[in-house]
Amino acid sequence: MTDDEPVRIRAAGGVVWRPSTGGVEICLVHRPRYGDWSLPKGKLDAGEHPLRAAVREVAEETDVRAVPQVRLPTVRYRSEGRPKAVDYWSMRAAAQGGFQPDTEVDEVAWFATDEAARRVSYPHDAEVIAAFAALPPVTATVLLVRHAHAGKRGTWTGPDTGRPLDAEGWAQARALAPLVALIRPARLVSASARRCVQTLDPAAALLDLPVEVVGDLDEPRPGQQPDECALAAAARLTALAQDAEPVAVCSQGKVIPGALERLTGRSADYTTPKGGGWLLAFAGDRLVAADRL
DSSP states (O other): OOTTSOOSEEEEEEEEEEEETTEEEEEEEEETTTTEEEOOEEEOOTTOOHHHHHHHHHHHHHOEEEEEEEEEEEEEEEETTEEEEEEEEEEEEEEEOOOOOOSSOOEEEEEEHHHHHHHOSSHHHHHHHHHHHTSOOOOEEEEEEEOOOOOOGGGOOSOGGGOOOOHHHHHHHHHHHHHHHHTOOSEEEEOSSHHHHHHHHHHHHHHTOOEEEOGGGSOOOTTOOHHHHHHHHHHHHHHHHTTOSOEEEEEOTTTHHHHHHHHHTSOOOOOOOTTOEEEEEEETTEEEEEEEO
16 A cells, blocks of 8 residues: 555554563464464554554553553555555563453464564564664653643743643643653653643553652743753653653653753744653663654
8 A cells, every 4th residue: 555545543652671681582373263373453443543543552452551652654554455554662671460262363473573573473463562672762652742732821820830720721731641641750840830730630640650840840930042952851851861760751842842852952843732742762871762652
């Protein structure tokens, strides 16, 4: 199928890895219906975010709870004559239960990366594995989001830092909470504006974590240069990644693009819609991937 052909089937999955002696191992599944070895994946439920579907399908097929890290190439092909697209993420295995074979997947096995690429039944799976193998080792993930909708600045009479989420914003914040939970954050960190803290409140309730407020994720104060804020935010994100545990961060629209430019070292469109965000992957103090949610 061509890239401009309308997709009729949407699916998502993962290259799930765990440390092993001398490297990492990748999880593959055997499907008795097709007699093949493949990466775990499955169709999106109606209205489901692809990242959430990817983590869910991995858990359902392998009984592995995995933490997404880097977006991998999307695979496009025809399934039963219909155009299909499968989004993949690299995922660190965080927990594993007791796999029970069924009619969909009857075997789960772990292979070294090279062996996994040889074992899969389809060239497109091997290409996704090759993209994973080319990544540097990811040491930390940061989910960076922009605060949700908070009405119009001109209609708020109090200080702008006190402007709260509106009904649309609360709906966005509630929708964000399960996405935040996917990375299993150890911390929730917010800029000091009320709307930023509120954006993380549903996630805080879901995960039973406090929201930590830091000022160096804030938009410029009167007389402060935007570059100064961007540098401070980039430094904060890098410092948070050094804890080597996932963290979710909420900042503001005038901060995120500049911070990402400094972290990536290149200019691009980093404009982030309210309630949107980025999955950032670090190797030590270096950002190696910035993927839109």
